[in-house]
Amino acid sequence: MSSEIRTEFDNGIQTITLSRPDKMNALTNDMYGTLADTIERAQQDRNIRVLLLQADGDSFTAGNDLGEFAAIAAGKGPSERHVHRFLRALANSTVPVLAAVHGNAVGVGTTMLLHCDYVVLGEDARLITPFVNLALVPEAASSYLLPLRIGHARAFQMFALGEPLDAQTAVAWGIANKVSASGQLRADARRMAEKLASKPAGSLSAMKTLMRDAEKLVAQMTSESAQFEARLASAEAREAFSAFAEKRKPDFVKIAQQ
Numbered sequence: 001m002s003s004e005i006r007t008e009f010d011n012g013i014q015t016i017t018l019s020r021p022d023k024m025n026a027l028t029n030d031m032y033g034t035l036a037d038t039i040e041r042a043q044q045d046r047n048i049r050v051l052l053l054q055a056d057g058d059s060f061t062a063g064n065d066l067g068e069f070a071a072i073a074a075g076k077g078p079s080e081r082h083v084h085r086f087l088r089a090l091a092n093s094t095v096p097v098l099a100a101v102h103g104n105a106v107g108v109g110t111t112m113l114l115h116c117d118y119v120v121l122g123e124d125a126r127l128i129t130p131f132v133n134l135a136l137v138p139e140a141a142s143s144y145l146l147p148l149r150i151g152h153a154r155a156f157q158m159f160a161l162g163e164p165l166d167a168q169t170a171v172a173w174g175i176a177n178k179v180s181a182s183g184q185l186r187a188d189a190r191r192m193a194e195k196l197a198s199k200p201a202g203s204l205s206a207m208k209t210l211m212r213d214a215e216k217l218v219a220q221m222t223s224e225s226a227q228f229e230a231r232l233a234s235a236e237a238r239e240a241f242s243a244f245a246e247k248r249k250p251d252f253v254k255i256a257q258q
Contacts, residue, residue: 002030007038012049012197013190014042021057026065027108033082039089049197049204051093053116054100054186060125063107066244083108084225087140090115091217094205096196100189101125101176104164110175111140114149115217117208118192119176121167122185127175130162134244135236135252137227141220149174 004020016038018025027035042048055061064083090097090112099113102122110127113119129146131138138146138159147155150173158165167179180188196204231237235255243250 002028002034004028004031005034005038009048011194012047013052013193014038014048014050015052015054018053018055018061019057021059023065024059024062024104025055025057025109026062027083028065028068029080029082032086036082036085036089039086039093039095042095043089043093046201048095049201050193051095051097052100052189052193053097053112054189055102057103059103060101060105061109062104063109063130066241083139084221087112087115087221088218091141091212091221092214094209096204096208098189098193098196100180100185101127102185104128106130108140110165111138111142111146113175114140114142114145118196120185120189120192121170121176121179123167123179123182125167125170125176125179126164127158127170128162128164129158132160133162133240135234135240135250136231137224139221139224139228141217141224143224144217144220 004018004025006017006019008015008017016035018027018031020026020028020031039051042051093115096118097116098118098120099116100120100122101109101113102125104126105113106128107130110129113127129138129142137143143159146158149155150158154173157163165173165175167176170176171179178188236252239250239252239255
């Protein structure tokens with residue numbers, strides 16, 4: 001298990017904390033593996049009534065570790081990418097999932113929230129989906145879920161431009177449930193987790209299953225993954241990651257003209 005994911009069980013609540021604050025909680029393959037294992041185990045453990053996601057440091061997560069992305073683009077990535085297991089586990093989870101989000105939630109940090117049942121944002125939260133800016137495509141079935149949640153026009157804007165969405169707007173658009181006052185985020189999320197943990201677990205699970213078509217979500221993830229892998233190996237992605245490493249603006253027009 002990754003030491004950069006902390007888990008704690010108490011009173012029916014399994015708390016999962018992203019704890020790589022020095023790297024803004026950028027998610028590595030090992031971290032994804034631990035996240036997947038934890039969510040999959042919760043499906044089998046009747047004592048776990050609620051999953052609560054949170055993070056240490058100044059950000060919820062910077063998204064995928066770009067160093068690993070660059071390695072994958074160069075054909076040197078891990079033999080098994082645990083991100084796929086993590087996303088499928090989220091899609092198939094019948095245990096209620098809550099998230100307490102502060103600071104930047106980049107890429108999968110935003111798209112995973114679409115699989116959460118209750119989302120509390122700190123006042124400083126910013127949701128950022130920079131897939132196109134990195135010459136990639138959305139994942140986590142977000143290409144289906146986000147337009148369904150907020151409409152095509154807003155979803156296209158978020159994906160195509162990759163500009164930060166503030167907490168109040170995210171709640172107004174229906175991506176999150178509430179904004180917590182400064183310093184109250186974890187306490188507010190914990191109170192909601194405790195409230196849900198006190199409900200009849202079988203009823204909550206059945207309700208969640210009826211509300212979500214897990215089979216469709218996994219099928220969408222599979223389609224997205226194929227496009228994602230193809231884009232990751234593209235000349236555009238190589239330019240995007242080279243520009244990021246060299247701290248310059250990428251030139252995608254030059255690639256189109258080659």
